[in-house]
Amino acid sequence: MNFWNFVTQNRTEIAELTLEHLWIVGISTLLAIAIGIPLGILITRKPALQKPVIATANIIQTIPSLALFGFLLPAPWIGERAGRLAILALTLYALLPLIRNTYAGIKGVDTAVTEAARGMGLTDWQLLFQVELPLAASIILAGVRVSMVMSIGLATIAAAIGAGGLGELIFRGLAMVNNAVILAGAVPAALMALAADTILGWLEKRLSPQRAG
Amino acid sequence: MDGSQAGIEFRDVSYSLSNGRTVLHNLNLDVRGGEILVLLGRSGSGKTTALKLVNRLLEASAGEILIEGRPARDWDVIRLRRHIGYAIQEIGLFPHLTIGRNIGVVPSIENWPQERIQARVVELLNLVGLPDDIVSRYPHQLSGGQRQRVGVARALGADPPILLMDEPFGALDPLTRSDLQREFLSLQQKLRKTVVFVTHDLHEAMLLGTRIALLEEGRLVAINTPDEFLKSPEPLIAKYVQAFGSFESVRGAR
Numbered sequence: 001m002n003f004w005n006f007v008t009q010n011r012t013e014i015a016e017l018t019l020e021h022l023w024i025v026g027i028s029t030l031l032a033i034a035i036g037i038p039l040g041i042l043i044t045r046k047p048a049l050q051k052p053v054i055a056t057a058n059i060i061q062t063i064p065s066l067a068l069f070g071f072l073l074p075a076p077w078i079g080e081r082a083g084r085l086a087i088l089a090l091t092l093y094a095l096l097p098l099i100r101n102t103y104a105g106i107k108g109v110d111t112a113v114t115e116a117a118r119g120m121g122l123t124d125w126q127l128l129f130q131v132e133l134p135l136a137a138s139i140i141l142a143g144v145r146v147s148m149v150m151s152i153g154l155a156t157i158a159a160a161i162g163a164g165g166l167g168e169l170i171f172r173g174l175a176m177v178n179n180a181v182i183l184a185g186a187v188p189a190a191l192m193a194l195a196a197d198t199i200l201g202w203l204e205k206r207l208s209p210q211r212a213g
Numbered sequence: 214m215d216g217s218q219a220g221i222e223f224r225d226v227s228y229s230l231s232n233g234r235t236v237l238h239n240l241n242l243d244v245r246g247g248e249i250l251v252l253l254g255r256s257g258s259g260k261t262t263a264l265k266l267v268n269r270l271l272e273a274s275a276g277e278i279l280i281e282g283r284p285a286r287d288w289d290v291i292r293l294r295r296h297i298g299y300a301i302q303e304i305g306l307f308p309h310l311t312i313g314r315n316i317g318v319v320p321s322i323e324n325w326p327q328e329r330i331q332a333r334v335v336e337l338l339n340l341v342g343l344p345d346d347i348v349s350r351y352p353h354q355l356s357g358g359q360r361q362r363v364g365v366a367r368a369l370g371a372d373p374p375i376l377l378m379d380e381p382f383g384a385l386d387p388l389t390r391s392d393l394q395r396e397f398l399s400l401q402q403k404l405r406k407t408v409v410f411v412t413h414d415l416h417e418a419m420l421l422g423t424r425i426a427l428l429e430e431g432r433l434v435a436i437n438t439p440d441e442f443l444k445s446p447e448p449l450i451a452k453y454v455q456a457f458g459s460f461e462s463v464r465g466a467r
Contacts, residue, residue: 110308112305116303121295123322
């Protein structure tokens with residue numbers, strides 16, 4: 001069976017798995033943003049926390065993904081559903097680029113700018129939301145982009161624990177020794193990664209503070 | 214607001230770093246309302262430190278600073294800073310905001326109505342000699358001299374009675390610097406702010422200062438009017454005067 005035949009015959013299933021994949025990646029990226037950006041901001045304010053937080057995120061990232069899925073399996077509530085487990089694991093992986101880029105982005109703001117802002121009487125929150133975050137936005141977004149592209153690839157492995165997504169086709173193809181089936185999972189995943197990379201890359205450029213005009 | 218009441222008093226003020234090094238020793242200094250007090254000194258003399266103690270970017274280790282008769286530490290720090298304009302050599306314009314929004318920052322965080330902010334921005338642009346149409350541009354599109362004018366305009370944003378200036382013209386080429394110094398003098402004649410002006414440049418000190426306070430290694434050496442300064446028997450002052458040469462031309466220009 002060739003690739004195109006397989007794709008046309010199974011397009012509903014492929015579409016469903018693509019949506020499932022997108023859901024896992026989307027939710028985990030949102031969760032990682034909700035956790036990682038505040039953590040990144042926190043460590044710019046509490047320098048003592050910087051090393052332990054970055055180190056922890058670093059260590060998480062070095063755990064092989066299959067092993068991480070395995071570790072999380074016995075967790076209560078999370079372990080009950082493969083989808084939840086996959087989302088948690090992907091969230092943990094996505095944290096490092098977000099924390100690191102948020103930290104680097106804020107630290108990279110010209111000290112003359114932050115000092116002028118403080119000297120003029122901006123409160124800490126005004127400094128953060130009106131000066132630091134807007135100026136760090138493109139670097140933070142670069143972190144989102146790295147996380148998301150990585151998650152799209154990693155999410156294929158989540159199928160190994162039954163979380164669904166495009167990995168399901170890849171594993172099925174591997175078991176059937178059928179390249180067409182593997183490709184039916186791999187190609188949409190690769191396209192998704194490319195699309196995420198392009199869209200977020202475009203946004204990143206738009207948010208860059210040095211834009212002309 | 215003529216600022217004539219907006220005095221600043223340093224009373225036995227010391228500042229030490231966390232490593233124990235003392236940057237300022239028992240500074241006693243009186244900045245009178247409406248004058249330009251120049252803090253003159255070489256790098257490391259403590260002049261910038263003294264300046265930052267006023268708007269509490271640094272907190273004094275000992276002693277007390279009175280702002281309009283009230284101890285700085287009794288002021289709400291945000292209120293205090295919005296009451297004091299601040300301009301620095303590096304300017305620190307917000308690169309992501311237009312010139313208009315840069316100048317309007319303090320009025321806007323003070324919740325002025327939009328029309329009033331816009332009117333104020335135009336007024337300030339005229340005051341510092343910039344064209345109105347610059348409002349929608351971004352800082353990186355301006356020349357160094359224009360940027361520093363914007364920096365001064367921004368410091369004047371909400372019409373603070375006190376102005377702190379830390380070598381604001383130090384990074385400019387000599388001609389632009391000279392233009393801005395003269396413009397600033399004539400501006401001050403209109404505005405009568407209480408100004409503390411930090412510089413290491415004796416020419417600038419002589420030109421701008423109502424009085425000059427010379428700092429050396431964290432101590433106040435002397436405080437004089439520019440004319441007294443030239444005649445002072447103080448050996449360090451004599452050294453400065455020697456190093457900078459004749460001042461007749463500078464004084465004549467005022």
